[in-house]
Amino acid sequence: MFIGHFGAGFAAKKISPQVSLGVLFLAAQFIDLLWPLLVLAGAEHFRIVPGHTATVPLDFYDYPWSHSLVMVLVWAAAAGGLYFLFRKNRSGALVISLLVLSHWVLDFLVHIPDLPLLPGSDLKAGLGLWNSPAGSQLLEAGLFAGGFWLYLKATQPRNKTGTWSLISLAAFLAVIQVMNITSPPPPDELAVAVTGNLQWLFILWAFWVDRNRNPI
Numbered sequence: 001m002f003i004g005h006f007g008a009g010f011a012a013k014k015i016s017p018q019v020s021l022g023v024l025f026l027a028a029q030f031i032d033l034l035w036p037l038l039v040l041a042g043a044e045h046f047r048i049v050p051g052h053t054a055t056v057p058l059d060f061y062d063y064p065w066s067h068s069l070v071m072v073l074v075w076a077a078a079a080g081g082l083y084f085l086f087r088k089n090r091s092g093a094l095v096i097s098l099l100v101l102s103h104w105v106l107d108f109l110v111h112i113p114d115l116p117l118l119p120g121s122d123l124k125a126g127l128g129l130w131n132s133p134a135g136s137q138l139l140e141a142g143l144f145a146g147g148f149w150l151y152l153k154a155t156q157p158r159n160k161t162g163t164w165s166l167i168s169l170a171a172f173l174a175v176i177q178v179m180n181i182t183s184p185p186p187p188d189e190l191a192v193a194v195t196g197n198l199q200w201l202f203i204l205w206a207f208w209v210d211r212n213r214n215p216i
């Protein structure tokens with residue numbers, strides 16, 4: 001899942017208006033930001049298998065540190081704890097923890113059973129909605145549109161940048177989503193892991209958007 005996670009980040013602004021969209025995006029997408037780094041470091045592995053699911057041609061056969069349920073609970077607690085340490089904002093910290101966890105829950109809906117419950121275990125979960133391209137895209141589009149709408153309702157632009165930075169961010173995310181599902185399988189694993197790091201751009205972009213919008 002890609003754009004749906006950003007939908008969750010957008011939506012959280014309605015509950016935690018004092019937390020920057022950049023932080024909310026970072027939390028919602030945290031384990032997918034960690035994943036390419038761990039792959040590049042040789043700690044996690046995947047392979048390209050065309051047709052592995054009807055939507056995503058990747059076999060995530062080894063990603064216990066970024067995507068096992070137990071580790072995601074650890075990351076969620078750490079992220080919320082760190083935020084609380086710096087900002088002393090209890091509800092914001094809770095929302096950040098829940099966002100980190102939301103990534104696993106949303107992945108659970110679309111992944112085939114490849115999400116480990118804990119590192120080293122053969123117990124793996126996933127409902128496999130990726131095998132229904134229409135269903136998984138509807139879910140992602142719905143999450144994204146709903147989240148975007150909530151963010152729009154929770155904030156107002158301080159200036160023209162506050163409007164255009166947000167529209168261009170949403171449009172760019174939507175374009176990447178369409179490219180992800182319409183492109184042929186990627187050339188090799190290294191290319192996937194390297195380009196995965198470009199997602200940091202969206203985090204920085206979200207900080208920029210949020211700086212130019214005020215909570216309502």
Ligand SMILES: [Zn+2]
Pocket residue numbers: 001031032067103107
């Ligand atoms: Zn993921």
